[in-house]
Amino acid sequence: xVLGGCTGAVDNPEHPDPPSATLPLQGTQRPEVGxxxxxxxxxxxxxxxxxxxxxAHASGPTAAAGxxxxxxxxxxxxxxxxxxxxxxxxxxxxAPGSASVPVRLVIPEIGVATRLVRLGLEPEGGxxxxxxxxxxxxxAGGPVPGQVGPAVIAGHVDSKTGPAVFYRLRELRPxxxxxVERADGARLRFLVEQARSYPKAxxxxxxxxxxxxxxxxRLVTCTGDFDxxxxxxxxxxxxxxxLAGVAR
Amino acid sequence: MRRPRIxxxxxxxxxxxxxxxxxxPASAPAEAGPGxxxxxxxxxxxxASYVDVYMVSLNRRQLFxxxxxxxxxxxxxxxxxxxxxxxxxxxxxxxxxPVIQVKGNLAAGKAYTVAAVGRRDRLQGVLLRDDMAPSAPxxxxxxxxxxxxxxPSVDIAVAGxxxxxxxxxxxxxxxxxxxASGRYRVEVRRSGAEAVLVKGTVAVKxxxxxxxxxxxxxxxxxxxxxxxxxxxxxxxxxGGIRTGAGGTAPSSRASTAPVPLAPAxxxxxxxxxxxxxxxxxxxxx
Numbered sequence: 001x002v003l004g005g006c007t008g009a010v011d012n013p014e015h016p017d018p019p020s021a022t023l024p025l026q027g028t029q030r031p032e033v034g035x036x037x038x039x040x041x042x043x044x045x046x047x048x049x050x051x052x053x054x055x056a057h058a059s060g061p062t063a064a065a066g067x068x069x070x071x072x073x074x075x076x077x078x079x080x081x082x083x084x085x086x087x088x089x090x091x092x093x094x095a096p097g098s099a100s101v102p103v104r105l106v107i108p109e110i111g112v113a114t115r116l117v118r119l120g121l122e123p124e125g126g127x128x129x130x131x132x133x134x135x136x137x138x139x140a141g142g143p144v145p146g147q148v149g150p151a152v153i154a155g156h157v158d159s160k161t162g163p164a165v166f167y168r169l170r171e172l173r174p175x176x177x178x179x180v181e182r183a184d185g186a187r188l189r190f191l192v193e194q195a196r197s198y199p200k201a202x203x204x205x206x207x208x209x210x211x212x213x214x215x216x217x218r219l220v221t222c223t224g225d226f227d228x229x230x231x232x233x234x235x236x237x238x239x240x241x242x243l244a245g246v247a248r
Numbered sequence: 249m250r251r252p253r254i255x256x257x258x259x260x261x262x263x264x265x266x267x268x269x270x271x272x273p274a275s276a277p278a279e280a281g282p283g284x285x286x287x288x289x290x291x292x293x294x295x296a297s298y299v300d301v302y303m304v305s306l307n308r309r310q311l312f313x314x315x316x317x318x319x320x321x322x323x324x325x326x327x328x329x330x331x332x333x334x335x336x337x338x339x340x341x342x343x344x345x346p347v348i349q350v351k352g353n354l355a356a357g358k359a360y361t362v363a364a365v366g367r368r369d370r371l372q373g374v375l376l377r378d379d380m381a382p383s384a385p386x387x388x389x390x391x392x393x394x395x396x397x398x399x400p401s402v403d404i405a406v407a408g409x410x411x412x413x414x415x416x417x418x419x420x421x422x423x424x425x426x427x428a429s430g431r432y433r434v435e436v437r438r439s440g441a442e443a444v445l446v447k448g449t450v451a452v453k454x455x456x457x458x459x460x461x462x463x464x465x466x467x468x469x470x471x472x473x474x475x476x477x478x479x480x481x482x483x484x485x486x487g488g489i490r491t492g493a494g495g496t497a498p499s500s501r502a503s504t505a506p507v508p509l510a511p512a513x514x515x516x517x518x519x520x521x522x523x524x525x526x527x528x529x530x531x532x533x
Contacts, residue, residue: 068339072296072368076339078313079300084342086311089289089301089321127485133493142455142481149455149479154489158496167496193281200488210382211457211480213286213323213359220489226497233492 094215095146095246100184102138102145105153109176110168112136116180119154129154133164136219142209145180146188146243150212153180154220157233166221169237170195178217178241185248190217190241197223197237208238215243285354286323286378289333289362290475291315292395292461294468296368298338302346303362305331305354314338318463320361320475328356333373335364348373359477361459365395365419367466374419378477380457385483388452389424392416393461396470399445400438402462407433407447415439421459429454434472436462448472454482 070076078086106113119128119137130137136155143149156164172178178190198204208218217240224235289301294317301312305326312321330353334346348364350373359378366372376393383389392404394416401417412434413422429452436446448471452458457477464470 068341069344070300070337070340072298072337074338075298075314075316076300076337078311079336079339079342081302081311081342084302084309084311086313089312089315089319090324092322121483121485125486127489129489129491139481139485141483141485143479147479148476150481152481154491157492158494160493161495163496164492166491198488203488205484205486206382209481209484211380211455211478213288213380213476213478220491222490222492226492226494228494231494232490233494233497236488236491 092148092214093243093245094148095182095186095188095243099144099147100182100186101140102151102153102180102182104181105136106179106181107172107177108179109173110171112165112168114155114165116153127152127154130156130165133159136165139209143215145182145190145217146186146215146246148213148215150209150216150218151180152208152218152220157221157223157237166219169219169221169239170223172219172239177244178219178239180217187247188243189245189247191244193240193242195237195239197235199224199235200232201234203236204238217241217243281325283328283356284325285328285356286325286359287331287354287362288321288323288360289315290320290364290461291317292363292365292393292463292473293317293368293371294464295466296337296347296364296371299347299364300336300338300340301364302334302336302342303331304334305329311342317468318473323359326354328354328358330354333362333375335371335373347371350375361477363393363395363419363461365393366397370397372419374421376421376459378457378459379424380478382480382484383426383455383457386429386454387426388429388454389426389457390450390452391422391424391459392472393421393459394418396446396462396465398465399436399462402445403437403439404462405435405437407435424457427452429456434460436472446470446472450474453479455480 068076101118102116105116114134114136117130117135117137118140120140122128127139133156136153139152139154143151145151155166157166157169158164172192172195174192174194176192178192180188180190219239221237222233222235223237224233226233287303289303289312291299298314298316301315303310306329307327330351333350335348336344336346348371350362352375354360359380361376361378363374363376364371365374379389390412392413394402395418397418399418401415403411404413404416404422405411412425416422431449431451434448434450435444437444446462450460450472456479458474459477460472460474463473
């Protein structure tokens with residue numbers, strides 16, 4: 001059942017796992033962090049007209065705020081702007097280094113500690129599932145955990161005789177941790193954002209597998225009523241998580 | 249009649265604001281949740297090297313000092329609804345007149361880029377809607393933004409291949425185009441002419457969404473500057489996922505709740521009745 005490679009007919013064999021966690025694009029990251037504070041911008045011209053339109057609620061035109069006209073040529077001293085969060089532009093959280101495959105999944109809150117097998121597509125287009133009820137599997141047609149994009153890991157809720165690896169997935173709550181270990185030794189920490197169940201007949205393919213701007217993880221199992229005639233649960237439970245940290 | 253309604257509306261809006269405020273963690277990038285939109289900012293003005301960017305949404309008031317040329321931030325989530333983006337020279341007082349002001353409305357579940365473009369004495373803001381819908385299996389999506397204020401309108405094309413954007417003028421974006429994954433030599437030509445103004449290489453992987461800005465001028469090199477919007481799966485499976493064999497499913501078929509409950513209640517009631525009758529008989533005896 002569990003195949004070594006990606007079997008999807010649409011997978012492009014020339015583009016298997018991308019070589020690095022960062023995209024092959026020119027830098028999207030800031031070239032330097034923590035700019036040196038340049039020379040004080042020229043002070044003088046007590047230039048304090050009415051508030052610029054959109055910031056009309058800027059807690060009153062306090063004279064305490066900087067009165068410099070600013071400069072486009074050198075970094076300035078960050079102006080005092082009461083009521084504002086002041087900080088650097090947000091950077092993307094993504095795992096650096098190689099994009100090697102995930103090998104292990106640990107979810108302390110629900111007692112999951114399992115190896116990860118590799119999943120592809122079945123000939124009819126559905127997703128393969130782990131052949132062993134104790135294993136979870138990573139969908140190799142999607143990004144590697146830690147890369148930008150939705151990494152998908154599936155596991156059974158039960159076998160024919162009892163609970164399987166994701167039996168307690170339903171207990172996961174927002175804020176709880178999901179840990180993924182990759183073959184390159186990277187240990188990724190994801191935090192649960194939400195859990196939702198969907199009828200399989202209306203599975204939200206775009207929300208689970210579609211583009212996202214950050215490194216994300218989805219854990220999928222079955223839930224709801226069991227349709228004995230079809231030998232299948234009617235619903236899927238999807239846990240959405242985001243990358244919160246990387247350790248080696 | 250009018251006033252209470254307005255008051256109620258104001259109260260509702262305030263409550264919504266407070267709720268939104270409480271719900272947002274200190275640093276919240278990631279995906280947009282309910283009622284949230286994703287925004288990011290970009291700086292493509294070559295001669296306004298450092299600027300302060302102000303972003304005010306319903307739930308956040310943010311100042312990013314010293315944003316420099318060719319910065320593209322990650323997305324972060326803010327409350328959907330009205331927002332104001334302002335740019336001032338680095339270090340300028342927040343009360344001073346902004347050099348750029350963009351006001352707009354962010355729709356829940358959507359993603360946006362607000363970019364500063366143009367010469368420093370004629371800066372302008374551009375609000376782009378970023379499309380994160382999946383592409384066809386195995387394909388990538390690419391769009392261009394013409395941030396070259398000093399060039400005439402251009403055609404952007406794969407060298408010896410299809411035109412990706414025709415008659416693109418500053419400061420307009422093209423729509424997203426789907427391309428097979430790969431590396432493309434891209435040419436920027438004067439509209440309708442052969443002369444190549446700028447060349448560059450754009451590499452895209454299947455399932456990804458990429459923006460490419462045509463930047464430069466004022467002494468900065470002219471180039472195609474690519475940055476990632478999002479990435480998805482190379483291909484997505486069809487339908488639900490069969491991750492259960494039913495061994496822990498209740499043995500009675502399907503929706504359990506109300507039906508078996510009624511007989512159970514009836515049986516308990518009957519038992520109580522019998523017990524009561526028996527007790528009374530015993531008492532009498």
